[in-house]
Amino acid sequence: xxxxxxxxxxxxxxxxxxxxxxxxxxxxxxxxxxxxxxxxxxxxxxxxxxxxxxxxxxxxxxxxxxxxxxxxxxxxxxxxxxxxxxxxxxxxxxxxxxxxxxxxxxxxxxxxxxxxxxxxxxxxxxxxxxxxxxxxxxxxxxxxxxxxxxxxxxxxxxxxxxxxxxxxxxxxxxxxxxxxxxxxxxxxxxxxxxxxxxxxxxxxxxxxxxxxxxxxxxxxxxxxxxxxxxxxxxxxxxxxxxxxxxxxxxxxxxxxxxxxxxxxxxxxxxxxxxxxxxxxxxxxxxxxxxxxxxxxxxxxxxxxxxxxxxxxxxxxxxxxxxxxxxxxxxxxxxxxxxxxxxxxxxxxxxxxxxxxxxxxxxxxxxxxxxxxxxxxxxx
Numbered sequence: 001x002x003x004x005x006x007x008x009x010x011x012x013x014x015x016x017x018x019x020x021x022x023x024x025x026x027x028x029x030x031x032x033x034x035x036x037x038x039x040x041x042x043x044x045x046x047x048x049x050x051x052x053x054x055x056x057x058x059x060x061x062x063x064x065x066x067x068x069x070x071x072x073x074x075x076x077x078x079x080x081x082x083x084x085x086x087x088x089x090x091x092x093x094x095x096x097x098x099x100x101x102x103x104x105x106x107x108x109x110x111x112x113x114x115x116x117x118x119x120x121x122x123x124x125x126x127x128x129x130x131x132x133x134x135x136x137x138x139x140x141x142x143x144x145x146x147x148x149x150x151x152x153x154x155x156x157x158x159x160x161x162x163x164x165x166x167x168x169x170x171x172x173x174x175x176x177x178x179x180x181x182x183x184x185x186x187x188x189x190x191x192x193x194x195x196x197x198x199x200x201x202x203x204x205x206x207x208x209x210x211x212x213x214x215x216x217x218x219x220x221x222x223x224x225x226x227x228x229x230x231x232x233x234x235x236x237x238x239x240x241x242x243x244x245x246x247x248x249x250x251x252x253x254x255x256x257x258x259x260x261x262x263x264x265x266x267x268x269x270x271x272x273x274x275x276x277x278x279x280x281x282x283x284x285x286x287x288x289x290x291x292x293x294x295x296x297x298x299x300x301x302x303x304x305x306x307x308x309x310x311x312x313x314x315x316x317x318x319x320x321x322x323x324x325x326x327x328x329x330x331x332x333x334x335x336x337x338x339x340x341x342x343x344x345x346x347x348x349x350x351x352x353x354x355x356x357x358x359x360x361x362x363x364x365x366x367x368x369x370x371x372x373x374x375x376x377x378x379x
Contacts, residue, residue, distance in 0.1 A: 005038065005039065005040055006038070006039050006040070006093045006094065006376060006377075006378070007039070007040045007042065007090065007091065007092045007093050007094075008039050008040070008041055008042070008092055008093065008094045008095075008096055008376060009042045009043075009044065009086070009087070009090050009092035009094070009095050009096070010028060010032070010041060010042065010043045010044065010096045010097075010098070011044050011045075011095065011096070011097050011098065011105045011106065011109040012024060012025070012028055012043065012044075012045050012098040012099075012105055013045065013046055013050075013098075013099065013102050013104070013105045014045060014046060014048075014049070014050050015028060015029070015043055015045040015072060015074075016029050016066075017056055017057065017058065018045075018046075018048070018049045018050055018056055019049075019050075019266075019268045019269055020049055020050035020051055020052070020238040020266050021050035022209070022210060022237075022293070022294075023125070023126075023184075023290070023291055023292070023293045023294075024098050024099065024125045026187070026269060026293045027098075027123075027125075027161070027184045027185075027291065027293070028043065028098065029187075030184065030185040030186065030187050031184075031185055031372060032066075032067070032070045033067060033070070034185045034369060034372065035372065035373065035376070035378070036067060036068060036069035036070055037069070038373070038378050039069065039376065039378070040069050041069060041070045041071070042063070042071050042072075042073070042090050042092065043066070043070065043071070043072045043073070044072075044073045044075065044083075044086055044105070044109075045072065045073070045074060045075070045105070046074065046075060046076075046078070046104070046105070047060040047061075047074035047075060047076050050238060051238050051239065051240060052238075056074060058072075058074045059074070060074045060075070060076045061073070061074070061075060061076055073086070078104035078105070078108070079108075080108050080111075080112060083104075083108045083109050083112045084112045084115075084116075087109075087112055087113060087116055087118065088116070092118060093118075093119065094118070094119050094120070094121055094376060095109060095110075095113040095118050095119070095120045095121070096120075096121045096122075096123070096159075097109055097110060097120065097121070097122045097123065098122075098123050098125050099123075099124070099125050099127055100122075100124055100125075100127040100128065100140075100143075100144075101127060101140065101143060106122075110122070110152060110153075110156070111152065114152070114155075119157075120155075120156045120157070121156070121157045121158075121159050121180070121375065121376075122153070122156050122157070122158055122159065123158075123159040123161065124158065124159075124160075124165060124168070124169065124290075125161075125290060126165065126288065126289070126290030126291075127140075128165065128168035128169060128171075128172055129164070129165070129168055129288040129290065129310075130287070130288060131214045131286070131287035131288030131310065132214065132288065134214070134287070144172060148172075148173070153173060155178075156178070157178045157179070157180055158173070158177060158178065158179045158180070159179075159180055159182060159375055160179050160180070160181050160182075161181075161182065161183055161184050161290055161291055162183070162290055162291065162312045163181070163312075164290075164310075164312070165290055166179055166181055180371075180374065180375045181371065182368070182371035182372045182374065182375045183291075183312075183363075183368045183371060183372075184291045184293070185368060185369065185372055186293075186296060186300075186359075186363040186364065193300070193301050193302025193303075193352060193353070193355075193356045194277050194301070194302065195276065195277065195279065195280050195301065195302045195303055195352055196277065196278060196279065196280060197345055198280050198343055198344065198345050198348035198349075199344065199345070200341075200342060200343065200344045201228065201230050201341065201342070202230040202231075202341070203230060203231045203232070203280060203281060203337065203340050203341040204232050204234075204278065204279045204280050204281075205231070205232065205233045205234070205279060205280070205281045205282070205283045205306075205337075206233070206234050206235075206236065206275065206276065206278075206279040206281075206282055206283070206298070206303070207220055207233060207234070207235045207236065207237075207282070207283050207284055208236045208237055208267070208272065208282070208284070208294040208298075209236075209237045209284055209286060209294065210237050210238055210239075210240040211235070211237050211238065211239045211240055211241060211244060211245045211248070211263075212240040212241045212244060213241060213244050213287075214286060214287045214288065215237075215284065215286045215287075216285040216286050216287055216308070216327060217235060217244075217248055218244075218247060218248055218251060219285050219327075219328075219330060219333070220233065220235075220283055220284075220285055220333075221233075221248055221251050221252055221255070221257065221261060222251065222255075222330060223285075223330055223333040223334055223337065224255070224257055224260065224261060224337075225255050225257075226334075227334065227337055227338070227341070228341060229260070230341065231260065231337060231341055232260045232261070233260065233261045233262075233283065234261075234262050234264050234279070235261070235262065235263050235264060236264045236265065236266065236267045236272075236275070237266060237267075238266045245263070248263075249263075269293075269297075272294070272297060273297065273301060276297070276298060276301035276302075276303055277301070279303060280303065280304075280340070280348065280352075281303055281304055281305070281306060281322075281337075281340050282294070282295065282298035282299075282303045282304070282305040282306070282307075282322075283305070283306045283307070283333075283337075284305070284306075284307050284308070285306070285307065285308050285325070285327060285333060286307070286308055286310065286311070286327075287308065287310060287327055288308075288310040288311070289307075289308075289310065289311040289312075290312075291311075291312060292307070292311045292312070292313065295307055295311060295313055296313070296359050296362075296363060298355075299313075299321060299322070299355040299356060299358055299359035300356060300359045300360075301356070302352040302353065302355060302356045303352070303355060304316075304320075304321055304322040304340065304348075304351045304352060304354075304355045305321070305322035305323075305355065306322060306323050306325070306333060306336045306337065306340075307322065307323070307324055307325070308324065308325060308326070308327045309324045309325060309326050309327070310327060311324065313358075313362070316358070319354055319358050320350060320351050320354040321351065321354045321355040321357075321358035322336075322351075322355060322358075323336040
């Protein structure tokens with residue numbers, strides 16, 4: 001174990017109490033809380049909520065204590081000068097970046113850290129996946145070409161949180177890329193799974209994710225066409241793409257599913273565990289999830305999941321924990337829904353318990369903590 005406490009400066013667009021940006025906020029919170037006994041964390045972030053632009057209820061433009069060894073700076077404005085000043089004030093051993101395309105919280109910090117010869121670790125956070133690059137693809141491709149041609153990522157260590165992301169980094173930056181594989185750390189769970197009881201010929205499902213094309217919510221809606229009236233789906237998440245949501249609403253109306261599919265708005269992580277208690281199955285046929293915190297949280301709550309095969313959570317049906325299905329295989333999604341719809345409480349309880357056990361065995365593993373310690377050379 002390292003005997004010298006390191007200082008790590010994290011740059012991320014949004015941080016707690018902001019929550020609508022989803023997974024990255026949760027990932028950084030869990031990481032900092034798990035390693036703060038060994039590391040002094042400084043988190044530089046914005047003071048507004050994702051998408052809405054609403055100001056957070058925080059003290060802006062100064063360092064505030066978040067936890068014992070975690071300080072957060074909620075900036076109202078960001079410039080190259082302010083980034084440089086933060087770097088020279090904190091004097092971090094490591095700068096840890098989240099995401100590829102943010103000018104204020106990824107590109108400017110990277111350029112300034114390189115100028116000051118500070119070690120940089122960059123977590124792409126799924127932004128190099130096919131699903132992510134398919135949105136505004138031309139701008140992103142041009143950006144990556146320019147950044148690589150200028151050698152901006154030279155000597156940067158990439159943090160891959162899944163084996164697929166490891167391959168994505170190699171694909172874009174070459175076989176010589178410096179990559180450290182470390183899975184995301186889950187939050188600790190002390191409560192037992194409590195999904196609502198399951199009767200035959202009923203199914204209450206929940207979907208949690210940004211209202212955006214890459215989450216394939218439209219496919220989730222289409223899958224319910226022709227399904228029994230006892231199948232219901234509530235959709236939680238911030239609206240990232242208003243046009244896409246409108247398209248989904250039109251599809252719901254056209255299929256006469258208004259009484260069975262509802263948009264419920266955004267939900268904070270601390271309310272999610274309570275919300276899961278009203279449902280039996282989690283569904284998310286997304287085109288790609290680098291981790292999928294909502295998926296694993298659902299399984300911790302005892303909800304079997306119906307998800308795509310583009311996440312780290314695989315072999316679900318073999319474990320009787322759910323189904324991981326090819327993105328466009330709508331008939332397989334329908335079959336999975338029918339299977340759960342027809343289950344009585346005894347059979348469903350087995351799947352519910354298996355889902356929770358799957359989550360525990362795949363996340364509550366000391367090796368994952370060691371992977372994250374190795375990421376920052378703490379071992």
